[in-house]
Each structure stands twice: as C-alpha cells, then as structure tokens.
Amino acid sequence: MYTAPITDFPLACATTPFLSDGGECGRLMAGRDWSSTSLGPIELWPRCLTSALSILLRSRVPIVMLWGHDGVMLYNDAYSEFAGSRHPASLGSNVRESWPELAGFNDTVIAKALAGNTLHYRDHELTILRNGAPETVWMDLNYSPVVDEAGVPAGVICFLAETTEKVAAERRAAFLLALSDELRPLTTPADIMNRTAERLGELLDASRVFYAEITDAGMMTVERDYSRGVESIVGAHSLASFGPDLLAAYRAGEPVVVRNVGGDERLSAPARAGLASRQVGAFIDVVLFNEARWVGLLAVQNASPRIWSPAEEKLVQEVGERVRVAIERVRAERDRLWDLSQDMLARADFAGMMSAVNPAWSKVLGWSETELLTRGYANFMHPDDVGSSTDAIAGMTVTGQPARFENRVSTRDGGWRHIEWTVAPEPDGENFVAVGRDLTDTKARAAELDTAREALRQSQKMEAVGQLTGGIAHDFNNMLTGIIGSLDLIRRNIGAGRPERVDRYIDAANASAQRAAALTSRLLAFGRRQSLDLRAVDINALVRSMNELADRTLGEQTVLETYLNPDLWVASSDVNQLESAFLNLCINARDAMPDGGKLVVETDNVSLDEHYVSNHPGLASGEYVVLSVSDTGIGMSPATLEKVFEPFFTTKPVGQGTGLGLSMIYGFTRQSGGHVRIYSELGVGTTVKLFIPRSHEGTEPVHASKAEIVSGQGETVLVVEDDPSVRLIVTEVLGEIGYGVIEAFDATSALPILESGRAIDLLITDVGLPGMNGRQLAEIARKSRPQLKVLFITGYARNAAVRSGFLDKGMDMLTKPFAMDELAMKIRDVFDG
Numbered sequence: 001m002y003t004a005p006i007t008d009f010p011l012a013c014a015t016t017p018f019l020s021d022g023g024e025c026g027r028l029m030a031g032r033d034w035s036s037t038s039l040g041p042i043e044l045w046p047r048c049l050t051s052a053l054s055i056l057l058r059s060r061v062p063i064v065m066l067w068g069h070d071g072v073m074l075y076n077d078a079y080s081e082f083a084g085s086r087h088p089a090s091l092g093s094n095v096r097e098s099w100p101e102l103a104g105f106n107d108t109v110i111a112k113a114l115a116g117n118t119l120h121y122r123d124h125e126l127t128i129l130r131n132g133a134p135e136t137v138w139m140d141l142n143y144s145p146v147v148d149e150a151g152v153p154a155g156v157i158c159f160l161a162e163t164t165e166k167v168a169a170e171r172r173a174a175f176l177l178a179l180s181d182e183l184r185p186l187t188t189p190a191d192i193m194n195r196t197a198e199r200l201g202e203l204l205d206a207s208r209v210f211y212a213e214i215t216d217a218g219m220m221t222v223e224r225d226y227s228r229g230v231e232s233i234v235g236a237h238s239l240a241s242f243g244p245d246l247l248a249a250y251r252a253g254e255p256v257v258v259r260n261v262g263g264d265e266r267l268s269a270p271a272r273a274g275l276a277s278r279q280v281g282a283f284i285d286v287v288l289f290n291e292a293r294w295v296g297l298l299a300v301q302n303a304s305p306r307i308w309s310p311a312e313e314k315l316v317q318e319v320g321e322r323v324r325v326a327i328e329r330v331r332a333e334r335d336r337l338w339d340l341s342q343d344m345l346a347r348a349d350f351a352g353m354m355s356a357v358n359p360a361w362s363k364v365l366g367w368s369e370t371e372l373l374t375r376g377y378a379n380f381m382h383p384d385d386v387g388s389s390t391d392a393i394a395g396m397t398v399t400g401q402p403a404r405f406e407n408r409v410s411t412r413d414g415g416w417r418h419i420e421w422t423v424a425p426e427p428d429g430e431n432f433v434a435v436g437r438d439l440t441d442t443k444a445r446a447a448e449l450d451t452a453r454e455a456l457r458q459s460q461k462m463e464a465v466g467q468l469t470g471g472i473a474h475d476f477n478n479m480l481t482g483i484i485g486s487l488d489l490i491r492r493n494i495g496a497g498r499p500e501r502v503d504r505y506i507d508a509a510n511a512s513a514q515r516a517a518a519l520t521s522r523l524l525a526f527g528r529r530q531s532l533d534l535r536a537v538d539i540n541a542l543v544r545s546m547n548e549l550a551d552r553t554l555g556e557q558t559v560l561e562t563y564l565n566p567d568l569w570v571a572s573s574d575v576n577q578l579e580s581a582f583l584n585l586c587i588n589a590r591d592a593m594p595d596g597g598k599l600v601v602e603t604d605n606v607s608l609d610e611h612y613v614s615n616h617p618g619l620a621s622g623e624y625v626v627l628s629v630s631d632t633g634i635g636m637s638p639a640t641l642e643k644v645f646e647p648f649f650t651t652k653p654v655g656q657g658t659g660l661g662l663s664m665i666y667g668f669t670r671q672s673g674g675h676v677r678i679y680s681e682l683g684v685g686t687t688v689k690l691f692i693p694r695s696h697e698g699t700e701p702v703h704a705s706k707a708e709i710v711s712g713q714g715e716t717v718l719v720v721e722d723d724p725s726v727r728l729i730v731t732e733v734l735g736e737i738g739y740g741v742i743e744a745f746d747a748t749s750a751l752p753i754l755e756s757g758r759a760i761d762l763l764i765t766d767v768g769l770p771g772m773n774g775r776q777l778a779e780i781a782r783k784s785r786p787q788l789k790v791l792f793i794t795g796y797a798r799n800a801a802v803r804s805g806f807l808d809k810g811m812d813m814l815t816k817p818f819a820m821d822e823l824a825m826k827i828r829d830v831f832d833g
C-alpha cells in the first residue's frame, strides 16, 4: 500500500510542468490533492502518465485517459464538453462509478487495452445520461494502451469524436426518403396523416403522434392518431385551451419543443393541466403554414418528460413539411378528379337538395348547375323510379352504409338517361355523396349484343331442325313407300280377282308400318317425351331372357360371355325400353366386329359419390345397377365419340344405320334418372355402361315375349277417341275379342253416357282429347262410378312422362302405336289388377 507524503499545494503546481497550458482541466488537476487517490501524489506520477497527459491536455480533440485497472478518468477540455453535467465530478474519478450506464462497456475496453490491444468503434451507439435524461448518442471511439517504462500497459487513452449529428442526419434522410415513397401512392389526407404518424411514432418511440388540421373557427381536429400506452385524442379540440403564450409561439412559426410539461413556464397553468390530463409529459409541435395561413400541426408527444435532441426536432419539422405537401397534392388531385370525372359526382342532403355537383352533370344531362342545385334531386328522376331511389337513399340513414341503385334521370332536352348510382353517407348524418355512372350506352350495347346472340341461336336451331327433319323425312318416305305401295298392290290384286297374293303385301305394309312406329318411339325417347313405365326390374333376369336373341343377332364368329353379379340390386327402369337399349348395344357391338370377336355383358352394383357426380351434371349421387356391354371391335375415334349421342349420327352405310340407337339410349337413361358412359379405343374395342338407379321394391317376372290374344267375357267398354281411324280399329278389335263396345268422340258426348245408368266396366280414353282431356273425364266419371276401371291411350305423354304420378288405382296406360294383342292384354291386366 502506497502512503502519500504530505505536500503543499503551490509546490505541486510548480512541480507539474506537464499541466501548464492544459486549459481548464489542467488547472483543475493542478489544484487537486491526488495523494489520497490510487494515483498517489502528482509529483510522483510515472513518466509515461505525465507525458501522455501533456499531449492530451493540449489537444483540441476530445481525449480521455482511463488509468490503471480502476480506470481513473483524466481528460481534456474538449472531452469535458462531451461529458456535460458529469464534468467536473468525473475528473479523476473511477470511470465505472461516474458512468454506471456504460460500466459493462468500459470493463471490456479496460481489460482488452491493458492486455495490449487497441480497439476501434465507428458510429457506435450508446445511451448515456449526461444531462439528467437518457440520450442516444453515436461516437467514433479509438482506444490504445499507454505503456510504462517496462513496456507494460498501465492505462488506456481514448480519442473520441461524437458523430451523433452525422448519424442522425443520415437516418433522417433515409427515413424521409422511405416516408415519401410510402406516401406517394396514398390518395386521401386521412391515409397520409395516419401513415406518417405511425412511422414517426415508431422511429421516435413516442407515445402519441398526430397531424391536426386547424380550422378557421379556432379549432384543431384530429382525424387519426398513433398512440402507444396512452389514450387516443381523435376529435376536435379548442386552440384557446393552449393558452396565449403557446398560441403566440405557434403563430411565430417556430417549432415548440417542451421537455417537461410540468416545469415549462411558457405553458399556462390550465394548459399544463390540460396536457397532463392527456398524458403529455413532453412534446414537439411543428406548425405548418400554407403561405401565411396556419393550416396544421404535427405533434409528437411523450408520456413522461423527455429531452428531444436537435436532430429529432429537425426531423419532426421536415416530416411536417412533407405531410403538408402530400396532403395538398391529394387535395389538388381530388379537385382535378371532381372537374374532369366522366361520372356525375355530387354532395346532397337527406332532405332532398344537392349542395354541389361536378361539371359532368351538365355534360350528361344538359341542366345548368343552378337548375341542379335549386330544384331538388327527386324532380329529375323518372316518376316510376322515385320510390325505389329515395328508399335507397333513406336506407343509408338507418344502415350508415353505402348503397347502390339504378334509375332514369331526365335530360334538359326531354329524354332519359340510365344512371347507376353509388351513394355513401357522410358522418354528419345529414349529407351524403353520390357517384353516378351513365349506363345508357352500355345498356344499348348490351341489348344489341343480346339481339345478335338470339339471332345466332335461332339460326343454329334452324340448322339443327333442318338436319333432323331432313333425316326423318327421308326415313319416313321409305317406310310410307312400303305402305302405300303395298296398299296399292292389294287393291289391284283384289280388283283383278287374285286374292291369294294379298297376304304378302299385307305383311310388307305391316313391316314398314312397324319400322315407322319404331322410329317415332325412338324420336320420342330422345326427346325424353315418351311415357316411361318405371318398375322394379331384375336386370340379370332381363339379360338372361334376352341372351338367346342376342346370340342369334351376333352370328357365328362372335362369342358371347356374360358375367352377372349374383347379388345384383333391383333396378328401377322401363323393361321394354331397357330391352330395346340392350339389343341396340348388342347390334352396335356386332356391327363393330364384322370379322367376329368377343362380346361381354356384365352386371354390377355401384355407388356414385358426390365427387363423381359433381363432374356429371344431371346425375345424382347414390346407388346404381350397371349394365355394361363390351366388344373387341373397331372402336371409335375421339371425334366420333363426341357425336355418337346426336340423333341421326351414324358412320354406317345408308340403309344400315339410322343413328338413333345411342341417342335413344341416352334419352331413355337420362329420363329414368340414370346415365350412359362410353369407353372406346380405336382398334381395341368399346364398352358402353348403362347406370340405372337402384330400386328398393320387389321385382316382377320378366316376360320377354307376348302371350296370345286374351279375350273378353262380354264386359262393356266405353271408348272415347277423337281420331276416327284409331276409334274404328279399337272398337272393331274389342268387338272381335268378345267385349261390348260404346263409342264417343270426345268428353262432352261421353259424359251423358257415363252419367246414365248403363253398365260400363271399363273406360278407354285418349288423353289428348279436344276440349276436356281424358284425365279430367276419368276424374268426373270416377265421381259417379268410383270403381270404374280406366285405360288411357296416348301418343305423347308430355305431362305424364312417368306414369306412376299420373295413375290412380284401377287405371293404366297404353302408348300409341300399339299392336292389338297388346291392347287385349292390357285390358285384361286392368280387369285383373
């Protein structure tokens, strides 16, 4: 331990030449008694220390030396300025005690330098407390060890330069640049204020930032603010409450910087109280002028007292200027928009008057601005549109939401324009703004387009109808030729007394007529206009019963294989249509395999899920029975595949194909709630799958062939039919097979018969009668004769596509054309069922 000898103060001065010309700090050091410090009496300080001090004290650059492990601070006048209020107490003190906020940093520096290292920092950020409040500063710091006579580091000397101003300027420039970029695309003053307040608040870590507009009435309105940990002050505030001194400062145009609201004399007592109640402890207010007019105020506030740096003041000032310019820019653009807009813009009140209209109004409608502003807007609306328009406007007072409507508005020259309006209420509850777009031309163009489209559709339809009727006419001509020719031959042969040849011609005529009937039934099937008799069907049984027929159709080179699912579900379908569809598929397969091959018939159960049916419009998800017919034939090209369901589409030579097979199958399956899929590959083969909805009823036995004619037992039948030849045939046949017949040609003549006391066992009536239809007739008849059996005959069951919904108990239906044995069997069914 070193014990300091007792020395005189003036002696010390004379013995310390290294302190002369050392400025204020040199004098202070000379006047101090160092003997009680860790450095010991000044006249015994080592050479290395005194020579370093002589350089340090004479320098104009801030330099500080930290001596020994304690880091005793010795510095010059330039440094003392940097130290602020810490000087002079820090001179000669232990650095860790004088600058506790930097103790950690200084620990590192002292340790490294005393180990012989130099250290350099550029723009190093430090938060220091040199003036009573925390302050962020930036510095360039260069540390070097000071070595003693033996070359061992005894202290560290630091050359420092505060770069706070430079760094702040760089940051301010970068911030302003980024802010300008952010503000440029914004289009409303509110957005600009909002964004600025947010960015500035984040940068300065302020409690509240806002841009206020100053109105002529001495009010300050804040539309939005940025606030953190304090309440928002959005709203209107009276300027008078700031007090006369502050207002005078504002008027002078200088920024008002207050570090501590509680202790600032420029603020009146009420102003201080007002600010304190708004949680303002410190603030910077920058007033903004447009020419000589005070238009706004940018305020940055801190909840607690805060020392604002000159850099921060400057930043707030520059930001304020930028906000003002940005706001003026969007206002100018808005004005330009108002003047140049093609749309009609207006401000109006809910009482019915407009207070401002833009020039587009006069351009579109021809009315002058004065006319528009003095006559009340409803007067310009078409009388039929006034109600809906004023309702939409009034609705805004309830919802507070924008609304949209269309109406017709009168023009000065007596016409009407279609206008689409968007209206939005203003916050005052009395006014709203309106934007109107003239739709007149758009509407006219849309109408023209519709007409053109309709014309195109018509011509396409005509073309399709032309193709269809051409095809049918051709086929029918062939069939009619067969019938007419045969009838002609019959007449001639009978006339010539050669009745033995007549039978052949009757057969020929009959065959042609059958083909014609088949053709019409296919057409009806495609048009989905046929009367379907949906019943529970066992498709396996149907396939088995058709096997023999299919086999015969196929010829010798073709092998038929069937794979029937033994647990097949019962399907819901029309047996006759299904038979005919199945046969058609077999025939197509045969045609596709002219040199023979293999035909596979399969049945199976499938459940179609939502995903599958979502890709097949018209198909419902659920359970289906699938009947598939596959061949190893020529297959189809994609182009053919696209057209196969079109009626009359055929690739077969004239006389062989009608092009109605698949179209009939398509129509029939869709009508019965099912669906057809075709998989085909050219040269490989084709599979056609019919998806038939599952039924949950029991099945009836399938009868593939017709029974012999069933005769009557003298029952009385009333036949109502307007077509004389059909009526003639029906009555003739009924008479022949043993029924008593009464005939009527329409409902009016049939009713008296039904209402008389005559015994009638069965009513056979056409559905499509002139006047009252057959269905209505049956209903009336059933009122007086509830047990009466009814058989409807129909050619075209447009309204009764599926019988089940049409027929009550004891009723049945027969579709034209029908063979006489079918009629006889049906009558028997009705009596028996």
Ligand code: ADP
Pocket (backbone or CB within 6 Å): 584, 588, 589, 592, 631, 633, 634, 635, 636, 640, 644, 649, 650, 651, 652, 656, 657, 658, 659, 660, 661, 662, 663, 685, 686
């Ligand atoms: P048609 O058999 O009278 O030509 P369809 O409607 O039954 O009429 O068939 C239309 C067309 O579809 C046929 O002409 C043929 O080109 C094609 N087609 C149908 N089934 C098959 C099949 N199994 N293999 C190859 N092509 C087929």
Ligand code: MG
Pocket (backbone or CB within 6 Å): 584, 587, 588, 659, 660, 661, 662
């Ligand atoms: Mg065919």
